[in-house]
Amino acid sequence: MEKLYNFINGKFVAPNSNQYLEIFEPATGQTYAQVADSNSADIENAYESAQNAFGNWSSLSVKERADYLNKIAEGLESRLDEFAEYESRDTGKPISLAKSVDIPRAVSNFRFFADYGQEFNFESELNNDQSHNKIIRSALGVIGCISPWNLPLYLFSWKIAPALIAGNTVVAKPSEITPFTAFKLGEICQDAGLPPGVLNIIHGQGSIAGDALVNHSKIKAISFTGGTTTGKLIAKKTASSFKKLSLEMGGKNPSIIFSDCDFDKMMKTVVRSSFSNQGQICLCSSRILVEESIYEKFKTNFIQRVSDLRMGDPSEIETQFGALSSKGHFDNVIDYIEIAKQEGGKILVGGNAKKLNGRCGNGWFIEPTIIEGLNNSCRTNQEEIFGPLVTLQSFKSEKDAIQLANETEYGLSATIWTEDNEKANRVSALIDAGVIWVNCWLVRDLRTPFGGMKQSGLGWEGGDEALRFFTEPKNICTLA
Ligand code: NAP
Secondary structure (H helix, E strand, O other): OEEEOEEEOOEEEOOOOOOEEEEEEOOOOEEEEEEEOOOHHHHHHHHHHHHHHHHHHHHOOHHHHHHHHHHHHHHHHHOHHHHHHHHHHHHOOOHHHHHHHHHHHHHHHHHHHHHHHHHOOOEEEEEOOOEEEEEEEEEOOEEEEEOOOOOHHHHHHHHHHHHHHOOOEEEEEOOOOOOHHHHHHHHHHHHHOOOOOOEEEOOOOHHHHHHHHHHOOOOOEEEEEOOHHHHHHHHHHHHHHOOEEEEEOOOOEEEEEOOOOOHHHHHHHHHHHHHHHHHOOOOOEEEEEEEHHHHHHHHHHHHHHHHOOOEOOOOOOOOOEOOOOOHHHHHHHHHHHHHHHHOOOEEEEOOOEEOOOHHHOOOOEEOOEEEEOOOOOOHHHHOOOOOOEEEEEEEOOHHHHHHHHHOOOEEOEEEEEOOOHHHHHHHHHHOOOOEEEEOOOOOOOOOOOEOOEEOOEEOOEOHHHHHHHOEEEEEEEEEO
16 A cells, blocks of 8 residues: 655655554545654654755745746646546545646646745835835745645645745645645655755644644744634644744635525526535535525525536546545534534435445545525534535525624635625625625635634735745844
């Protein structure tokens, strides 16, 4: 069985413990590889390697660093189909999604920051009658990047690329549940000639390897994407060391559908925003709020469209709906369906685990599920489920819709559907969310700030925000 090693100082190395964790294919429920179960000794080795590489890497020009990032992008792009197959096998997501979203976006992350880094003002000036101020933004040093299992390479590279272009070196830990493409990224870095130690990839459990990264006294910043509970733990553990922190966390995103929307366009997109990647995207709509006058029409159409989604073997190109990414997560979602029933929810469609024929007979599949009849304060409508389960609620007025949307501790994203621009602007201004899509979903300009409000985030990613996070300013003042 293939063993996934750590990538330290440009080489693949076994973990200090010589222990490995099993990696499963969600579509079959079978183990297919083993991944390094690393501990603090591996993190220390990776840190040393990153620290040794820091001087030379941070002294390169931005253009020179960009050339390496572009080579990584090229290498990844040339192996796009192969990486998409790895990502689909590791996560249970449809191969079509891995091919059209996950891997292309990982390529774009490297390419985007290679270009954007060259436009960013690492040096600027502010002058007045009395003083001349030169402001320099320098790399921080060694950065820790921790990413989740839902969009493995997409989110891994979204952190690594800006950290590297800004001149930092990196120790990165992907999720132990979906480590395969992060492991293979090591090969791409070797082929691109990335200097040893600039990027180190350590595998293992969050509570051991992740914890050692977070607690390392010399790592300057942690860029984390994952659940709010883990984010809070990281914030507590780093409080006294004053590490810089960027925490991208959970959501409970509303989709607000007004009666004056373009119904067909809305319906097509809301099916996607609810059930893409089996609802395992932090930006997926999980609470669908529909204006009372079109509630029944919406419900009938939505049930029909969702029932038509083609669930199947994720490796088949026509599959639209795959497996949940881990047995633990599958069990969680099944538990939430039970909770929803106990809370009085009526299941309109789905609500069951699904047994497929053939090689996927033991896979972790759950039907796309729509539930109505629950109030906004119940657990189903307040807790992040992060799976193929959405609830429907109706609202009477704009004010009601805003109140329902904001009545949650999360504030990651929202979608608003209306053809009335003024209404869209009014409602957007009052929704507590870091990303608001009007009549669209998951459209991303990588220059824009990305992050969440309330319990969904601390700090921002994307464009300038990311490059500010991964650098530290220094003002050098002389008399005019
Ligand atoms: P998670 O359990 O919080 O894990 C995220 C990462 O943190 C994994 O690499 C995990 O490692 C690691 N980790 C776990 N415990 C740790 C600890 N004590 N110290 C350091 N690292 C630790 O989240 P998940 O279940 O993988 O991902 C789902 C969550 O991510 C959802 O809440 C979703 O909303 C959120 N998410 C947010 C965004 C966003 O941009 N806001 C994007 C995607 C996902 P192991 O997996 O190896 O344990």
